[in-house]
Structure formats: structure tokens, C-alpha cells
Amino acid sequence: METKANYVLVGAFTLAGLLGILAFLLWFARVELDRQFATYEIEFDSVSGLGRASEVRFGGLLVGQVTDLALAPEQTGAIRVVVQVQADTPVRRDSIARIEALGVTGVSYVEIEAGSPDTPLLSAAPGEPLPRIVAGPSTLQSLTRSAPELLDEALSVMQRLDTLLDEANRDRIVRILDNTERASAALADTLDELSGTAEAITGVTAEARRFNDTWDDLADGLLRLSDRAETTMARIDTLAETAGETMRSGSDTLQAAQDLLAETDRYMAEEASAASTALQQMLDELRAEISALGPEARRMIETLASAGDAAGARLDEVAELLQSAMDAAVRLGPAIGTTEREIAALSGSARDLVARAERLVDEDLAPMLSDLRGTGRAMDDLVSTLGPDIASATESAARLAGSAEALVTGAADGLTAAQDAMRSLETAMQRGEAAFASADRTFSETARIVEEEIAPLISDVRGTASGLESAIGTVSAELPGIGADLRRASQAAATAFETLAATVARSGTALDGFTAEALPGYARLAREARALVGNLDRMVGRMDRDPARFLLDDRAPAYRR
Template identity: 30%
Template sequence: METRAHHILIGTFAILAFLLGLGFVLWLSKSSADREFRDFDVVFTEAVTGLSKGGLVQYNGIKVGEVTQLKLAPDDPRKVIARIRLEGDTPVKVDTEAKLGLLGVTGTAFIQLSGGSPSSKLLLPTEEHPVPVIHASESALSKLLSSGEDIVTSVNQSLLRVGQLLSKENVDHVSATLQHIDDVASTVAEQRGDLAKALAQLADASSELKSTLGTLNRMANTTSELIDDDVRKVMQSTDKAISAIERVAGSAEQMLDQNQAAIANFSDQGLRQVGPTLSELRETLRSFRQLSDQLGSSNTLLLGRDQPKEFTPK
């Protein structure tokens, strides 16, 4: 009787445990079924390499859903439509943006949602689009993949040029150049003593040249002072001579003017004798006047003095 009672208790416990487990599973299923989801279509105009069904969907880095379907657009095979299922409380707005991203270093692609200002309206179904549409922007991943071929080509060209630069002929030239530099350095090291002597002699020569230049400078200054004094003395003597010549010329012209009537009464013979003399005198005076003007101009240029005014007889 005891054995039979134990079996009944064990069976009853097993049945209760099974019923409890079944109820828990049904509760989980019901809660999942009662949970609200919303579907959206994300339209890509680029390749979605790495994205697959069941892929992750994030909103500002937070998981909000998954990819349920991938297909090409019926009207344009260049476009890819990814249907995503998001949690019902996800705030998808009319200005929400979508783009393709990479998850870590695994290379797995996912859809990243961002944007949506607080003042924007929610993106809801319409008669034209029962499933709301989000247009994706071009991602950095797509740009990288599209430019990958150009990058590979550039890398190949760079490697080819490096290979040409490191050719055997260039390596031999570089080795020869280094050897020449080594030979020159060795020669310079051997001639260190001569170089030191040459530098010392050059320093002495520089000192002597500096002394000679100083002496020449002093001589030039002395010569300039002497020339300046002599020129001033000559110019002063010239000024005196010019003044005397002007006085003589003025006196002669006054004398001629005062005796002009008496000279006119001379006889024809007297005029013939005096006339040439007067002409020569006037020519002499004119020559003195020209010499005076020339000396006056030279005096003004050399000494910076004012040019004497021309004498005008009264």
C-alpha cells in the first residue's frame, strides 16, 4: 500500500509540473502575440551588401527591431526594399533618416535609423502606402565599396612605382653614391690638419684685409676733406675774380655810354681807327661776360651757392 501511495504522489507531482510548464509557455506566447509591432519599408538606392533577413535595426544605437524581408523594387531593380518590423512605441517621424551601417569589425550590416525632430509628425500608413516608406541616404560603407576599385588601382600603381624606384640599377647607383660619400669623408678626415691650417690662414688673411680696408677708409676720408677744402678755396678765388671782372665790365660800358657823343664827332679817319678798337673792346667784354656766366654756373653746382645776378648797366 505504501509503494502504491508513493507512485500516486510522484505521478500527481509530475502532472502538476507539466501543467505549470504548459501554462507558462502559453503565457509567454500570448504576451508575445499581444505585443504591438509596426512594419516599414526602407528603400535603398545602393547595394545592401552584408544585410540579410533577421538583420538588426537600431534607432540612435538602440535595437528597435529586425529585418523581415529583402527584395528588389518591382519598378526599378536598382533599388532595394528592406521591410523592417519595429516595436510599436518606436517614434518614427516623417523626417527620420535611414542608412546602412557595419556592426563592429564583423562586417555584418544593419539598418541605422536617426533624426526625427520633436515637432515632426509620426510616419503613419496611407492609402497610397499601406506600409510607410523610409528613403535611405547613401552610407559611408557604400562610398567605400564604390571607391574600392579606384583605391586598389592607386595602391597597385604606387607599389609599381616603388618597385621601379627600388630596381637593381637604382640600388647600385645609391650604393655607389654612398661609397663616394664615404671616400670623401675619409679624405677629409685625413686632411684635417691641412684644413685647420688653411682655416687659420684664412682667418689671418681676413684680419689683414679688415685692417687694410680700415686704412683705405681713413685715407679716403682724409682725401675727401683735402679735396673739399681746396675746391672751396678755388671757388672763393673764382668768386672774387668774377666780381672784379663784372666791375671792370660795368665801368667800361659806363665810360662808353658817357663818351658816345664825342666819339660820334670824330673825323672819318679817327672813326676808322677808333672803331675797330671799340669793336675789339666790346668783344673782349662779351667774352668776359660769358666766362663770368660759366664760372658762376660752375660755382653754383659745386658749392651750392646762389648764382650771381647779371650786371645791368644803368
């Protein structure tokens, strides 16, 4: 049996085992020997919850750890924290470091913000050993510092709310709610009345259609009146021409009668000696008749002249009146506002024209006609007296009488046509007045509806729209802040869940071991503790019942004799 041991082989196996264990530990710990790190320093006012080996995160990503914590050498009360992060971490000059709490566990870590992409990377200042990152207040520190102010503000708000919600203000709020309810009911009534307003507007539209129909009828009547007026003007022109011809014929007849009288005077002067007594008597009678006929003829001529002048003046007035009617008919379209006054003036002018025509017939034409009839009778007597010598004068007088009768007949027809035209115009005016009255009532009703019903409704709608606009503006102004708060809350929740998941993943093995080994021990400890508590309870009970026996002994003393 060999008793020498091979120590070299044993030592080699031992070294190999140690190296293997070391390599396994390095692999298990995920140690990277070739990793490059960058070191920075940060000065915080407070580092509560932070320690060596605490995590350093860049935008939520784990990039390093805290390597040292110490008071600042300047003795300003600040705490200098040295962190070591990966070399490729883009820490820039405007990056800010904060101490944040990780999830719901409360573990503190250093959070570095990325900064602006166009800002250069952070480097050490001259005379400083390490680059320094600007420290910023953490959310927890901000809340801690702002907590007293927030509490004061909350107390102030509560006091204001208490003051606001006193008995008087509560009564006011109740009244406001009652007023709001009444306003809502009034708005509902207004909406109901709006349907009635719509029906009224429909009626107004129907009235407007009827007004348009009446206006069309009035326009047609005015057109017909214009046509008849033109016809009447043509007939009056013809009547004027006939009157002129009659006047010329009367002048010729008067000249022939004067020539005849001169010839008769000459004959009587030259042949007086040869004429008989009977002829002298006849000539005397003839002179008397001619002398009587001369003034009558002059009066007839003057009457015809005055009648011609009056007829010309009446014709001028009729022409002016018809021209005014035509102008008024033309202005009816664009000048609706002045149509009523023009129609009233036209109606007055038409009535004046009818009155003047009646006066002309009663005062001028009737005496002229009676004078013409008297002249005709005198001429008949003269013709019967003179015989064949004055046949031509009789024929001329007959033509004159026929012309005068034709003139009178034409004037009567013209006046009849003018009266018919005036009646048509008056009927059209009455229809226009009725249409204007209907339109006036329609417009008055529409104005009343607009002023009494639609105007308050429009004001209420404007007030509601203004309130909605202000509310929408307020909500729109607050939406960005609300969205930012929601984004920050979601980011914090996501970070918390990620941290919780990482913590659970890291502590899974430990939890399994704790569950397998420690929990049974704790269970046994709990059972033993319960037994101990029971024993203590019993002991206390015994002490309470008989403290002397418990302290001394429960055995009876033995005395020696």
C-alpha cells in the first residue's frame, strides 16, 4: 500500500476548481470587465433614501450606480454624490439630476434628464476633477417643500368654502336653482310659442302671396287703364281736329253771310227805285232778320270759340292727368312706399276731372247745344224767308250744326270713356288700398312677433351661446394641462409597474427560498409562541390565585422534632 501523496496533482485540481468557481461567480454576477464607465458628481441638498450602490437611471433606463456620498468640501451643507454611468450615456450640459422614488417601494435612485439634443456633451470644468451635473429638486422634495403652503391654501379654501356656503349663500343658491328651473320652463314655453310663431309666419307668407296676386291684378288693371287712356287720348285728338274743322267751317259760313249781306245792301241801294213796295217790305224784314242773325252768329262763334278753348284746356288737363297716371303706373314697381300717396293723388285728380267734365257738360256744352238748336231754328226761319237766295247759307249752317253735333257727340263719348276709365282707376285704387292695408297688417303682425317673441328668444340663445363659448374656452385652456398631467401619471405608473416587475423577477428565487424554508420556521415559531403565551397565561393565573404558594413552594414544610 502506497503512502506517498501526489501533492502537485492535488494542488492543480484545487487551483482549477477555484478558478472555475471564480469564473462561475463572474458569469452569474454578469460582470463585464471590458465595460467603460464615466464618472460625474452631483451636489444635492438632501439625499434621504439614497446610498452607495443605488441605481442611476437616464430617462428611466438603468445606466449606472452611486459610488460615493460625502459632504461637500466647501462646507456649504450640500452633499456631494459621485455616480458612475456607462460611457455612452449622452449626459449634456443642460441635463438635470433628481432624486426620485422607485415605484411604491420607496427605494430612491438618481434620475438624469436627457436635455436638448443640440446641446454639447458635459465635460469637466477647468480646475475640477469631475464633470458636475446640475441638481434639481425631486418631485417628493417639491411636494415636501410645498406641503405647508398647500395645507395653508387648502385651509384657506376650506374657510372660503365655509364662508361661501353659509345660510345666506345657500338661500341664494336655492333661489338661483329655482330661477334656473323657471327659466327652463320659460324656455320650453318659448319653444312652444316658437311653433306658433312659425305658423304665424306661414300665415304672413300666405298673406304676402295674396298681396302679390292682388298687386298683379292691380298692375293688369293699370295696364288696361293705360290702354283705354291712350284710346281716349286718340279720340280726344280726333275730337279736337273735328272741332278745329268746325270752327273753320263756321268762319267760312260767317264770311259768306257777310258777303251775302253786303251784296244785298248793294242791290237794295242800286235797285231801290225799281223795287216794289212789297219787295221793300221784304227787304226790311230781311234786314231785321239779318240784323238779328248777326249778333246770334257772333255769340255762336264766341260760344264755339270759348267751347273750343275750354275743350282744349280740358283736353290738356286730361292729357296731363293721363300722363300722371302713366308715370304713377311706371313708378309702382320700384316705389312701393310712395304708391299709396300717388294713387290717392291720382284718385283726387280723377275725381276733379270728372267734376270738371260734369261742370263742362252742365255749364258749357248744354248752353252751347241750346244755342245751336236756337241758331238752327233761326236759320230755318231765315231759309224759309229768304228762299233760294240763301240756300247755300242754309246748307253751310246745316253742315255747321252737323259738325257741332258731331263735336258734342264725340265729347260726350270721350267723357263717357273718361268716366269709365276713372271708375276702373278708382276700382284699382280701392284694390290697391285693400292690398296695402293687408300688407300693413301683415307687416305689423310680423314686427310684433319679432319684437315680442323672437327678440327675447334670440337674446336668450345668445346668452346661452356665450356661456357655452366661455365654458368651452375654459375647458380648452385646461385641456393641455390635464393631458400633461395624465401623461406624467401614465409614465409614472408605467415606471412603477416596470420596477415592480423587475423587483419581482429579481426576488423570485429569494421568495421561493423564503417560502420553502423560512415560512415553515415562522409557522413553528408562531405555534411555540402560542404555547408560550398559554404557559404564561397559566402562570399568571396561578400567581393571581396564590402568589405565596407560587413564589415559595406548593409543598408543605417539614418540621423536625
